[in-house]
């Protein structure tokens with residue numbers, strides 16, 4: 359059997375001395391679409407950031423392998439070059455850095471995306487139009503003065519430009535009006551059609567999934583993945599919420615507590 363594109367084993371991570379992720383196991387095959395759901399504060403965004411190498415978080419144990427390489431200790435830019443991509447729940451603003459220059463610079467770092475200045479201008483303008491973004495926005499500073507929905511479209515522009523092997527989309531749908539939601543979901547579908555890339559979609563809103571064939575759904579509660587299933591798990595969560603996983607959470611937490619107690623006894 360082919361190796362997974364992403365393989366996360368027993369991953370534990372913390373910030374400010376608080377453990378947020380507990381023993382995460384996750385495998386994503388090339389070209390597949392995974393959905394990560396869970397209540398507010400479960401640790402979904404944290405997982406996205408830790409996978410991408412955000413230095414705010416400390417990996418306590420476990421490994422992250424991507425495309426056959428152990429990336430656990432790699433910086434975010436190296437993970438990006440390897441083909442990983444994270445769209446932020448709250449995209450950043452960088453005054454003084456025009457969006458166009460930012461996009462040109464990140465493309466120049468990727469030998470496989472080499473383009474002349476003219477080719478780049480044509481390509482990025484076409485992508486902006488496809489996302490129903492005014493190309494004049496490309497001359498504005500990154501994120502500055504953009505509405506919430508416009509910021510999300512800029513994230514999609516980066517996705518279509520960079521064509522990563524794995525895109526982690528962190529609530530790309532939040533704050534979008536119904537038209538913008540349509541544009542963004544068409545952008546995600548275009549990414550899959552053109553590149554065959556894999557997706558890890560973090561969301562509370564199932565409308566963004568309507569155009570996607572979901573292969574696997576994962577449920578995270580209190581920093582643990584407590585259920586895995588296929589696309590049928592999504593309407594189940596919509597109808598019944600996350601309370602149904604309480605028992606699974608309690609079992610996982612009790613098992614962790616037992617391991618910790620045993621380790622303490624051995625020390």
Ligand SMILES: Nc1ncnc2c1ncn2[C@@H]1O[C@H](COP(=O)(O)OP(=O)(O)OP(=O)(O)O)[C@@H](O)[C@H]1O
Pocket residue numbers: 373374376378396397398399400401402403404405414
């Ligand atoms: N940098 C940080 N420092 C301290 N605590 C953090 C940090 N990042 C996340 N946390 C905490 O970790 C927990 C999980 O947060 P996270 O944003 O990952 O949840 P989430 O599942 O994405 O939630 P939501 O659905 O509301 O976006 C929260 O209690 C949050 O306050």
